[in-house]
Amino acid sequence: MTERPIALMWFRNDLRLSDNPALLAAIKWADQNDGVVLPVFILDPVISAQLGGATKWWLEKSLSALDTSLSKLGNAQGGLRLFTGDAGPILENIADAKPIKSVFWNRLYDKPSTARDTEIKATLQDHGLTCESFKANLLFEPWEVKTGGGTDFKVYSPFWRACKKFPPPREPMKAPEGITLFEGGIENEVDLAAFDLGPKPFDWAGGFSERFTPGEQGAKDQLFDFIDERLVDYADMRDRPDHRVTSELSPHLRFGEISPYQIWHTANHFADANPGKGKTASKFISELGWREFAHHILFHATDLRSVPLQGQFRHFPWSDAPEALTRWQKGKTGYPIVDAGMRELWHTGYMHNRVRMIVGSILVKHLLIHWRDGLAWFDDTLVDACPANNAFSWQWIGGCGADAAPYFRIFNPVLQGEKFDPKGEYVRQWVPELRDMPERYIHKPWEASPLILKAAGVTLGKTYPEPLIGLKEGRERALSAYQDMKQAVA
Template sequence: MSTALVWFRQDLRCSDNPAFAAACNHHQFVVPLYIQDNQTLLLGEAQKWWIHHSLLALKQKLRQHGLTLVLRRGVATEIITQLVREHSIDAVYWNRCYEPAAIACDFMIKESLEKKEIQVFTSNASLLNEPWEIKNKSGDYYKVFTPYWKHCLKQHHHEQPICIQGNPHGVDVYGDQLSDWFLLPKKINWAAEFGQHWQPGEDGAQMRLDAFISDRLRGYKEARNVPAKSATSTLSPHLHFGEISPWKIRTAIDFAMLDKNGDLASADRFLSEIGWREFSYHLLYHFPALPYANFKPQFDAFPWKNDAQHIESWKRGLTGYPIVDAGMRELWRTGYMHNRVRMIVASFLTKHLLVDWRIGADWFLTTLLDADLANNSASWQWVAGSGADAAPYFRIFNPIIQSEKFDPTGEYIRRWVPELANIASKWIHQPSRAPKDELGLIIGRDYPAPIVEHEQARKLALMQYRLIRNKTQAV
């Protein structure tokens, strides 16, 4: 008779979960464990809502296997060591995480358990390729996406989902009540609308994938940039919490492409977005300072202004640039923002307002349901120009042109900025330019005047950039 402990983290699913399946297949007793350990894995404020519901869903799934999810709070090393001792556990299983603090923690736990002759089995449940598997010709890691992804596509080892054949019994282990973790907002319920948009858990993830493939994969390549259309998969929070694996997604896309009328260009484009996720993990693994240090050190000398009032206006969606304000309000209400708009608001913050990208990245980590240390850090550095394979700093998005191009009728703006809902389409992208009697509202009272003027802001940003470029060239 042997007992295994399965430590769930960013793999909150029972199906296609290598650690869980292996434990069920090789042991008579299984203890499924989730630890709330604030020191090792990032959990943003909005994500507390997600994890609450995702744990409820996982609990239910485990119950179908006759198992009870054990919840504990505290330091993972101590909790696991204590459970192993108290319940005569023979083996511990987990799926690997890739945030630097989690890697360090895993290493410590593994070493300490192996010293006690407890077997440890770890697996990959969340990436197509683990960060150390892909190397360039010089044996180094990739810093540019296109060759990285070409290399990945050549790796043809498709991981097969492991079937659960065993039927282990549960063990009576003391655990916390989820409600005692107080993960849901109390005084002000800022998450009130989240439930209308999301269903955390593996069933919710599967439904999103199915709906995406049947309704939106065709045409994704073009429509993915239009924020008013629901044209993307919105799988990001499910992927972050491991409620679905990228293997499952890739297999489903490949299967859909067996149809001779399949939209191959869109399928390739979609898979390359999954590729950007992989690339971000690759970068974080090889450059663990990615969340706080400029990948390009020349940006260390950048004279960020960090004006407190500007930052506040940006967070609240009160910049006077309708597309920026729509994005920031979508984020607050739904815990999500469309990718095109993320690029626009991030560019506006770093280049128009000269605010350090780390301040924007922090706000995203607090408010996004898909907040992900790898994707968020890599994306912010990409937009700011300080990252690997980044958009050049001198390419500054014009928020009005972006708005006209990607939200031509203003449908997205009207949805999230209700005070502009009824203004004429020709003024929707820059209402402050409209003659007073044509607008039906007063700029500065009903909707803010622009907090900076685009052309001036652009010139100032370019001047600051030239300064750091010249400084580094002079060194």
């Protein structure tokens, strides 16, 4: 019996059914050619290199959710087929063994992924297959947005202004109503357990599931909960870690469980339905703009993870301070707002964006520890760590990236804490040893009298650490290092 032709849908960072152009194209092709669809996910070296402990946890849950959704949609067992190894040879082997006629995927924008995809497309086309790729996870392609001189942008504000001159992003596409799945066996197919993504040697990720529900439905629930309950306060309260106001959609976007089109249009519908609330919706949508800008930079940069965009920072005199780095990682710097953020990160896989800037500034400015060390820790512990946003943000914090705050802009963690966590509620939640400190001293316990410390049950250096470095000392040392770098490149 002649096998029906197959459209292969290659999932990567687009783990959803709705608003998935490649999936819809594969289904349409199969319907028009009396064929079937073969959805696959390949854990290849490119994807593996972009996963840390926290994102591995998320990916496992997300793949399981997608498999369930595909199986239900196609009324079949095993909706998503899993493979591990180099993607190119795996796809070629499947095409040699099965009547694959077309391959569909949604585009990625980091250098390893684009190089891999370009090579695979050429190889499969040489084998007589049709390959189609789609824009699905960005509102604007990195090569679409140009300066007046025809170059890529280096500064956010003019980049986003240029984006807003384009026609509005398309409406999101509805999820398919059905799919005819390929149901035969495939050589070298594995089950999800073979990916070995779970936390080891113990389940340190228990707190993640208290905060998040990976998968497309979890993403939709998160979006609508944010729109209904928190977006109204977003513009005024988004910098307050003591209030849950931000969307927390970043890990869902990282794995493509929701598209930026869905978010953009939902936020605009909120603005249309709530006259006078356009400001808060616009502020939220501008954060999508920062995500677009990060991917724009990622696409054009040589190596965003390793090479400073501002070349002079190749000569910056970073310190080798492993003990200080460890204390930062464990949330034991002696600065309450910093320690709260680092402990929140370890427990939940997430950290409020304002606090990310504060903890990053302490690391690269006061402690003079390389931004790449901070990037590596966030890569391993953040559920939303992605090749674009994480590297872009650490270069921004380090003063060496695109549109970066000047290096000499140094966050004071005490003033930041007092401004954005004025009653110390965020600190009390994540640094319980300071729970009974008076509000006046919650962000600077070293200034409290021995009597106040005793009443709060705090012994500096024992129950809570003294600061790793003095604020004035750290600031002066950072500025001196900056001057040394400028002299070195003069």
